Amino acid sequence: MDSWWDGMDAEILEVLAAAGPTDPADLARVLGMSTAAVCSCLAMLSAEGKVRIRSVEATPVARLLTRAA
Secondary structure (H helix, E strand, C coil): CHHHHHHHHHHHHHHHHHHCCCCHHHHHHHHCCCHHHHHHHHHHHHHCCCCCCCCCCCCHHHHHHHHHC
16 A cells, blocks of 8 residues: 555655646546545645645635525
8 A cells, every 4th residue: 555655645746846736626637536535645745744735715605605694
């Protein structure tokens, strides 16, 4: 399992180094992975101090729901 993680770790870091900041969906598309899988990998990379997760925002639908409440 370590070899799988090492390879994925390196692929994600290479894409981020080349593309700069990006969102998980775009990263998933480039890597041929699901967004959920990329989010899991990013969480592990963040815990290891290899990436920073800096932005989270509500979707337009969520904004509408909070206004309606």
